[in-house]
Amino acid sequence: MTDVKTPPAEPGTAAEPEAKPLAWPLGLAGVVLVIVGSFLSWSYDSSILGDLSINFYPGGLQILAIILAVVALVLLLAEKGPLTKLGAWLDATAGLRALGVTLTLYMVLVVIAITADSDGLINVNPGAYVSLGGAVLILVSAWMLPLRHLRDMSEARLPAWFEILAIAVLMAAVLFVAAYALGLEDAWSFILCLVFLAALVTVLFRTGSLTWIGHVSQRNRKVLTLSAFLVAFLFPFTQGGSDANMSIATQVLVFAATAMGLNIVVGLAGLLDLGYIAFLGSGAYVAATMSTSAFATVGWKPPFLVVMLIGAGVAATLGLIIGTPTLRVSGDYLAIVTLGFGEIFRFSMFNLDGNNGPNLTNGPNGVPGIPDLEIGGFNFGEVHTVAGIELGRFSNYYFLLLVLTAFVILVFSRLNNSRIGRGWVAIREDEKAAEAMGVNTFGLKLLAFAVGAFLAGLAGTIKAHQDGAVSPDQYIFLESAFLLAAIVLGGMGTIAGVLLGATILKLLPEKLRFFSEYRLLLFGLLLVLMMRFRPEGLVANRRRQLEFHEEDEQLAVEIDDEHLLVEEAK
Amino acid sequence: MTVTESNPAPARAPGAAVLEATGVTMRFGGLLAVNDVNLTVREGEIVGLIGPNGAGKTTFFNCLTGLYKPTSGQVRFSGTPLPPKPRAVVKAGMARTFQNIRLFANMTALENVMVGRYCRTSSGALTSVLRGPKFRREEAATTARAQELLEFVGLGKSTEHLARNMPYGDQRRLEIARALATDPKLILLDEPTAGMNPLETRQASDLIFKIRDSGLSVVVIEHDMRFIFNLCDRVLCLVRGEALIEGTPHEVQSDPRVIEAYIGTGEEDDEEEVERLQDAPAEGEETP
Incomplete structure (x- = not known):
C-alpha cells in the first residue's frame, strides 16, 4: 500500500x-x-x-x-x-x-x-x-x-x-x-x-x-x-442468418475500401480531392453497363474479374486525365478543381442518355436490374448454409468485399513503407524540398491519383452488383465529403483510423434513422468538436499528433522514445 | 584545418571543371538580380560565395540548381548544359541545402536521408506492392546507405528521431546528409552555419573538409567571414548582382572594395569591423 x-x-x-x-x-x-x-x-x-x-x-x-x-x-x-x-x-x-x-x-x-x-x-x-x-x-x-x-x-x-x-x-x-x-x-x-x-x-x-x-x-x-x-x-456467423445488418456491413466495407484509396491521395500525398466519389462511380458504371442487366448498354459481357480490371482501369485513366492538368495547382485550388470534376462526372452520367451523344448510361434512370454476381459457379444471390448458419446474399458480398478491403489495405501499407510512400510523404511535408532532392513530384502526385482511383474503381464494380442498380444521384458531392470526413475523423494516413472513421460515418446514420434529418447537423458538430479537441483524428498517426500539439515537449520526447523502442524490438 | 587550406592557391593542381557558369543573368521584371556572373568550380575544390544581403547570392544559387531558369547565360555541369529543372540537376549530380532549413519535419532522420536516395533507386509502385527480391535488396541498400551517411555527418545515434525534434545544428547536418544521399559530385550549401555557435561552426567546417576529402566539390554561401576564409580555396564576392572579385581568400579579404561593400566607406564607426575582418586569416592560421 x-x-x-x-x-x-x-x-x-x-x-x-x-x-x-x-x-x-x-x-x-x-x-x-x-x-x-x-x-x-x-x-x-x-x-x-x-x-x-x-x-x-x-x-x-x-x-x-x-x-x-x-x-x-x-x-x-x-x-x-x-x-x-x-x-x-x-x-x-x-x-x-x-x-x-x-x-x-x-x-x-x-x-x-x-x-x-x-x-x-x-x-x-x-x-x-x-x-x-x-x-x-x-x-x-x-x-x-x-x-x-x-x-x-x-x-x-x-x-x-x-x-x-x-x-x-x-x-x-x-x-x-x-x-x-x-x-x-x-x-x-x-x-x-x-x-x-x-x-x-x-x-x-x-x-x-x-x-x-x-x-x-x-x-x-x-x-x-x-x-x-x-x-x-x-462477423456474418454471429448474425444468425439475418441479412439486415449484413446489408449495412457491406456498405461499410465499400465505404471503407474507397476511403482507404482516398487515404493514399489525402493522407499520404497530401492532395485534397473533393471529387473522389467519381472514381467509385466510374467503376460502378463500367460494371453496370457490362453486366447482363436488360438495361446494360455495352454488348460485350466478359467475366467479372475482367470487368473489375476494366472498371479500375477506366477509373485510373480518369484519374490520370483529371490529374495531368489539375495537379499543377495545389492546395485550395486543387480542391476546387477536383470538386468540379466530381460534378462533371455526375452530369456526364446524367446526360449520356442518347439525346445528347451516345446512350451509355440511360441518363437519370441509370442502369437498374443488375443481376447478382456469379464467380466460378458461386452465385452471390443465393443463401448458403455453412456449419448450420445461413449466410444470405449480403453475407456473400461481405466476404468478397472483405477480400477487396484486405487487398486495398495491403496496397496502402506496402506503398506507404516504400520508396514511393516516402516520396509521397516528402511531397506532403515540403514539395519544393522534395523536388530539390530529386523526387519526381509531378509524377508521384499523378501516381497517387491513379492508384487511389484504381482502388476506388475496383470497389465500384462490386458495389454496382451489390446495389443492383446505378444512377447518377448516388455519386453526389456529399459522398465525397463523407469520404473525406471519414479520413479526417479517423486519422489521416492511418489504416485503423480510416477503417474506424468509415465505420462510424456509415453505421451511425443507418442505426439512427430517426435522426436522419439532423444527420448532417450532427456530423458537422462532430467534425467541429473533433477539430477542437482531437485534430489528429481518433486513431492518431503519432507524427501528425505532434504536428497539432507542437508545444507539447513531453509528447515529442515520448514519440522519439517510442521510435527507439520499436527499433530495439526489431 | 591546416595552413595550406586557408591559403591553398599555388599548392593545388586544378582538377577538371565540374561546374561552369558563364554569363548567368537573372532578371525579375525590372529588377536585375544577377548580372553576367561567371563561376567555375573544379573537382575537389571548395568555393565560397559571399556578398552583403540582397547581393543575389541565393538567386545565383537557384539559377545553378535549376530552381530558376536564368534569363541568359549558361550553366554547364561536367561538360553538358544543365536543364533548368531541379530534379534533372540532382540526377546529374548536383545537390543543395537550403538557407532556411527545409527538412521533412514529420519524418525520421533516417527517412529524410532515404528520400535523398529516391533519384538513385528505381522501385516503382508495382514492385513496391509485390515486394520481390529486387525490392528487398534495394530497400536494404537504401537503408544501409542512409545509415552510413548519418554516421558520416555524426548523427548515427539519432536515426529514429523526428527531424522536427532535433537540435538546430543537427538539423543542418541532417540536411547535408540528405543532400549527400543523392550521390552528388558537387554540393551547394546555402549558409550552413547560420545561427550556429562557434563550436558548431567549427564542426561544420570540419564536416565540409571531410566532404571535400571524400572527393566532392563544394560551393558555400556564407556571411561568416572567418568561416569562409578558413574554408575556401577560392571566393567569389557578389555585390548588387555583379561579380566584384574572384580570387583566393587572401586576395578577396584585402580588397578594399569588398570591405566597402560590406561595411560602407570605412567611416570611424566601422574601423573596428574593418580590423576584425582583416584579422580573420591570422587567427585562422593560429588554430591548430
Whole structure:
C-alpha cells in the first residue's frame, strides 16, 4: 500500500494530496448500489429497451451497467486493496473520474429513454434510481481521490503470450459488442450502447491502458492484423442468418475500401480531392453497363474479374486525365478543381442518355436490374448454409468485399513503407524540398491519383452488383465529403483510423434513422468538436499528433522514445 | 584545418571543371538580380560565395540548381548544359541545402536521408506492392546507405528521431546528409552555419573538409567571414548582382572594395569591423 502512495517514479511525494478518508468506501458503496439497482426492475413497461422490468433478471442494458460497475470496482481495488500493483501502472483515479461521469450520463440517459419511450417519468422503477444513485456516488468518490504520478506504461513488459492473449480478448470483445450493438433494434438502446462503449474507451484512455494497447499492437502487429481479419470474417456467423445488418456491413466495407484509396491521395500525398466519389462511380458504371442487366448498354459481357480490371482501369485513366492538368495547382485550388470534376462526372452520367451523344448510361434512370454476381459457379444471390448458419446474399458480398478491403489495405501499407510512400510523404511535408532532392513530384502526385482511383474503381464494380442498380444521384458531392470526413475523423494516413472513421460515418446514420434529418447537423458538430479537441483524428498517426500539439515537449520526447523502442524490438 | 587550406592557391593542381557558369543573368521584371556572373568550380575544390544581403547570392544559387531558369547565360555541369529543372540537376549530380532549413519535419532522420536516395533507386509502385527480391535488396541498400551517411555527418545515434525534434545544428547536418544521399559530385550549401555557435561552426567546417576529402566539390554561401576564409580555396564576392572579385581568400579579404561593400566607406564607426575582418586569416592560421 505504501507502494501506491509513493510510486517508484515519484520520489518527492510531498506535494501529492491525500485521499479523503470517505472517498474509497463511498466508491465501493456506489459500485454495490449500481449492481443491486441493475438486478432490480428499471422500467414498469416491459415492451421497451429490451425488457428491463423483471427483478433479479437483468436485461441487456442492465448488464452493460453491471459491467461498468465491475470496471469501477477493479479501478477502486487498484487504488487501494489487493490490486495495488496494477495501480502503480494504471491511472486509476483519472479512469474512475471518467467512468463516474460516463456512468452517470448513462443512467441519466436510461431514465430519459424510459420516460421518452413509455410516456412519462412514472414508468421509471426504483431500480433505475438506485443505480443512478450508485453512479453519482462513484462520481463523487472519484473526485475526492487524489491524482497520482505513475510509471510510464510503455515500460510495462508482460510475457508475449499474455500480450497476444490480450489482443485476442480485445478482438473477441469487439466482435461480441459489434454483434450485440447491431442486434439492437430501437434507437435508444443503440445510443445507450454507444454511451457504454464511449465509457469503456474513455476509461481505457484515461487510465493509460490505451497507450499500452497501442504499444502491444505495435509489437504484435501481425497477430493484430490477422485477428482483426478473423473477427471481420466471423462477423456474418454471429448474425444468425439475418441479412439486415449484413446489408449495412457491406456498405461499410465499400465505404471503407474507397476511403482507404482516398487515404493514399489525402493522407499520404497530401492532395485534397473533393471529387473522389467519381472514381467509385466510374467503376460502378463500367460494371453496370457490362453486366447482363436488360438495361446494360455495352454488348460485350466478359467475366467479372475482367470487368473489375476494366472498371479500375477506366477509373485510373480518369484519374490520370483529371490529374495531368489539375495537379499543377495545389492546395485550395486543387480542391476546387477536383470538386468540379466530381460534378462533371455526375452530369456526364446524367446526360449520356442518347439525346445528347451516345446512350451509355440511360441518363437519370441509370442502369437498374443488375443481376447478382456469379464467380466460378458461386452465385452471390443465393443463401448458403455453412456449419448450420445461413449466410444470405449480403453475407456473400461481405466476404468478397472483405477480400477487396484486405487487398486495398495491403496496397496502402506496402506503398506507404516504400520508396514511393516516402516520396509521397516528402511531397506532403515540403514539395519544393522534395523536388530539390530529386523526387519526381509531378509524377508521384499523378501516381497517387491513379492508384487511389484504381482502388476506388475496383470497389465500384462490386458495389454496382451489390446495389443492383446505378444512377447518377448516388455519386453526389456529399459522398465525397463523407469520404473525406471519414479520413479526417479517423486519422489521416492511418489504416485503423480510416477503417474506424468509415465505420462510424456509415453505421451511425443507418442505426439512427430517426435522426436522419439532423444527420448532417450532427456530423458537422462532430467534425467541429473533433477539430477542437482531437485534430489528429481518433486513431492518431503519432507524427501528425505532434504536428497539432507542437508545444507539447513531453509528447515529442515520448514519440522519439517510442521510435527507439520499436527499433530495439526489431 | 591546416595552413595550406586557408591559403591553398599555388599548392593545388586544378582538377577538371565540374561546374561552369558563364554569363548567368537573372532578371525579375525590372529588377536585375544577377548580372553576367561567371563561376567555375573544379573537382575537389571548395568555393565560397559571399556578398552583403540582397547581393543575389541565393538567386545565383537557384539559377545553378535549376530552381530558376536564368534569363541568359549558361550553366554547364561536367561538360553538358544543365536543364533548368531541379530534379534533372540532382540526377546529374548536383545537390543543395537550403538557407532556411527545409527538412521533412514529420519524418525520421533516417527517412529524410532515404528520400535523398529516391533519384538513385528505381522501385516503382508495382514492385513496391509485390515486394520481390529486387525490392528487398534495394530497400536494404537504401537503408544501409542512409545509415552510413548519418554516421558520416555524426548523427548515427539519432536515426529514429523526428527531424522536427532535433537540435538546430543537427538539423543542418541532417540536411547535408540528405543532400549527400543523392550521390552528388558537387554540393551547394546555402549558409550552413547560420545561427550556429562557434563550436558548431567549427564542426561544420570540419564536416565540409571531410566532404571535400571524400572527393566532392563544394560551393558555400556564407556571411561568416572567418568561416569562409578558413574554408575556401577560392571566393567569389557578389555585390548588387555583379561579380566584384574572384580570387583566393587572401586576395578577396584585402580588397578594399569588398570591405566597402560590406561595411560602407570605412567611416570611424566601422574601423573596428574593418580590423576584425582583416584579422580573420591570422587567427585562422593560429588554430591548430
